[in-house]
Amino acid sequence: MTTYLRLEVLRTLRSGAFIGYAIGFPLCFYLLFTAVFKQAPVRGVNFAAYYMVSMGLYGAIGTGLTAAGARIATERTRGWTRHLALSPLRSGSYVAVKVISAGLLSLPLIALIMLAGAFVNGVRLPLGTWLGLAPAMWLGALPFAALGIAIGYTFRDEMAQMAGMATYFLLSIAGGLWMPVSVFPGWLRSISKALPTYRAGEPSWRLLAHDQPVGPGVLVLAVWAAAFICLAAWRYRRAS
Amino acid sequence: MTSPPRGRMNQHLPHRTAGDDHLIIKAPEPAPIEIRALRKAYGAVRAVDGVDLRVTSGEVVALLGPNGAGKTTMLDMILGLQRPDAGEVRVFGGTVRRAVAGGLIGAVLQEGDPLQGVTVRELISTMSALQHKPMPLDEVIARAELADLLKRRTDKLSGGETQRLRFALALVGDPELLVLDEPTAAMDVTARRSFWLTVRTLATAGRTVLFSTHYLEEADSAADRIVLLAAGRVVADGPTTEIRAVAAARMIRCTLRGANPAAILALPGTSSVEVHGAAVTIRSADSDAALRALLAAYPDARDIEVAAAPLADAVLALTTPAQPQEKAVLSGATTNGAAS
Numbered sequence: 001m002t003t004y005l006r007l008e009v010l011r012t013l014r015s016g017a018f019i020g021y022a023i024g025f026p027l028c029f030y031l032l033f034t035a036v037f038k039q040a041p042v043r044g045v046n047f048a049a050y051y052m053v054s055m056g057l058y059g060a061i062g063t064g065l066t067a068a069g070a071r072i073a074t075e076r077t078r079g080w081t082r083h084l085a086l087s088p089l090r091s092g093s094y095v096a097v098k099v100i101s102a103g104l105l106s107l108p109l110i111a112l113i114m115l116a117g118a119f120v121n122g123v124r125l126p127l128g129t130w131l132g133l134a135p136a137m138w139l140g141a142l143p144f145a146a147l148g149i150a151i152g153y154t155f156r157d158e159m160a161q162m163a164g165m166a167t168y169f170l171l172s173i174a175g176g177l178w179m180p181v182s183v184f185p186g187w188l189r190s191i192s193k194a195l196p197t198y199r200a201g202e203p204s205w206r207l208l209a210h211d212q213p214v215g216p217g218v219l220v221l222a223v224w225a226a227a228f229i230c231l232a233a234w235r236y237r238r239a240s
Numbered sequence: 241m242t243s244p245p246r247g248r249m250n251q252h253l254p255h256r257t258a259g260d261d262h263l264i265i266k267a268p269e270p271a272p273i274e275i276r277a278l279r280k281a282y283g284a285v286r287a288v289d290g291v292d293l294r295v296t297s298g299e300v301v302a303l304l305g306p307n308g309a310g311k312t313t314m315l316d317m318i319l320g321l322q323r324p325d326a327g328e329v330r331v332f333g334g335t336v337r338r339a340v341a342g343g344l345i346g347a348v349l350q351e352g353d354p355l356q357g358v359t360v361r362e363l364i365s366t367m368s369a370l371q372h373k374p375m376p377l378d379e380v381i382a383r384a385e386l387a388d389l390l391k392r393r394t395d396k397l398s399g400g401e402t403q404r405l406r407f408a409l410a411l412v413g414d415p416e417l418l419v420l421d422e423p424t425a426a427m428d429v430t431a432r433r434s435f436w437l438t439v440r441t442l443a444t445a446g447r448t449v450l451f452s453t454h455y456l457e458e459a460d461s462a463a464d465r466i467v468l469l470a471a472g473r474v475v476a477d478g479p480t481t482e483i484r485a486v487a488a489a490r491m492i493r494c495t496l497r498g499a500n501p502a503a504i505l506a507l508p509g510t511s512s513v514e515v516h517g518a519a520v521t522i523r524s525a526d527s528d529a530a531l532r533a534l535l536a537a538y539p540d541a542r543d544i545e546v547a548a549a550p551l552a553d554a555v556l557a558l559t560t561p562a563q564p565q566e567k568a569v570l571s572g573a574t575t576n577g578a579a580s
Contacts, residue, residue, distance in 0.1 A: 003365075003366050003370070004370060006366075007362055007366045010358075010362075014357055015357055075355070078353040078356070080352060080354065082349055082351065083354065083355075083406075083409060085319075085321055085340070086319060087413075088341045088342075088343060088370050088371060089370050090341075
């Protein structure tokens with residue numbers, strides 16, 4: 001299984017679409033919105049630091065949705081999963097490979113965004129905060145891999161990509177990853193606070209504000225995560 | 241991992257017995273494939289309609305039939321890729337899943353692209369690493385003739401090359417049973433010939449092979465046994481030679497001037513007649529009787545030749561609904577005669 005996992009990571013890294021969408025896009029967005037347009041601090045947090053979390057999370061969520069979701073759909077549609085069904089790799093392990101590779105592939109993106117924050121935008125944070133941010137973003141993005149799996153086992157090939165993209169953009173924009181929720185009108189802000197994307201970023205943003213990372217908002221994320229996992233399990237069972 | 245013991249069939253082959261001696265068991269060997277009353281329908285279409293089949297160790301069996309006969313559906317059910325509506329499939333006496341987990345089955349599928357974005361070597365070695373008892377990689381590469389393509393990306397392969405890669409993926413587990421669904425599709429004649437040579441070699445080493453094909457010559461030359469499928473049922477099952485004999489399986493050719501097709505057809509034993517000028521071709525289920533009658537009626541018939549009819553005719557005869565007592569007269573350049 002580790003050999004298969006290695007191949008999965010390797011071939012994803014080779015894919016131009018992945019490098020562009022999941023790494024290039026968030027990185028450019030980050031630099032564009034911080035270096036080019038100067039923004040006001042968000043609730044006392046320097047915007048360059050605040051937006052570092054937004055884009056790090058945005059990229060990591062994209063990795064989960066595409067690496068796990070769209071790829072499963074493609075491999076199911078093109079029939080590669082039929083080949084796998086005739087190998088000793090169990091379908092549960094196949095799903096595990098997708099989740100683990102999504103987790104691994106989001107690490108370089110998170111690292112790159114943080115490096116851009118520190119060296120391009122001059123974000124200065126206590127060492128403990130830096131060390132806390134990486135796992136906080138990484139864990140926040142993880143539930144979206146389950147959503148990706150649900151999409152991958154529901155739609156075929158191109159439909160899955162479209163469904164994944166639509167969900168991704170909608171949740172990212174409405175959840176305040178593209179623009180901080182502080183600039184949203186009140187009604188939209190209350191929607192944002194119910195969304196998993198906002199709640200996934202919350203622990204990291206709290207860290208930046210020198211708060212305890214875990215607040216009551218984590219419960220909202222946990223409920224979403226449980227729902228995504230149930231959805232994924234249901235779709236997976238229906239498909240196999 | 242409990243898997244059925246391997247290597248028993250291959251005791252006579254020194255290179256496969258090394259280290260396997262402790263696996264020799266005296267109990268009767270479970271058949272590689274045992275199918276009972278298998279059924280599968282898609283809506284009103286009965287794709288597989290009550291098939292019983294037993295394939296024993298070391299057999300090379302061709303599953304032959306026209307398009308839509310149910311070949312792929314049947315192979316998919318044997319491989320556990322589709323669930324039967326009714327009936328039972330046993331592979332080496334157990335479930336397909338167990339045989340797959342033990343690396344006992346290798347399959348070339350008709351549908352299903354190999355994984356994209358990787359090289360041939362990467363894919364083969366990764367799939368090999370999943371196996372408990374893989375075939376040495378060099379051997380896989382040599383048998384599938386992929387040595388020149390190892391660095392090629394899987395999405396850059398031609399149809400025939402993809403087919404060889406599929407074959408390699410079927411071999412990585414060093415399987416006892418190979419299930420091949422139209423394995424030579426998209427291969428050219430040379431590739432096809434060397435492919436079947438490899439399959440025969442693998443079979444000689446004690447492996448069992450079940451393949452589907454619509455190349456009749458392939459079934460004829462590669463298989464020991466032919467199972468003929470039509471409309472989801474087995475219409476004939478036996479040694480290749482026997483299957484030919486089931487239908488009006490002999491052809492009598494002769495030169496005869498001024499032959500009257502209707503009169504020839506009236507002779508005992510003839511099932512169809514074709515006349516092209518002086519060239520007469522008679523299809524017959526009983527060529528002895530037909531030939532005697534022909535010579536008695538037309539003593540001047542020359543250049544007489546009696547040969548086994550091509551397999552295509554046998555298939556046509558068996559899969560076309562029988563029309564008893566009806567004989568077809570074909571004269572001029574008309575097509576196949578319908579055998580009764």
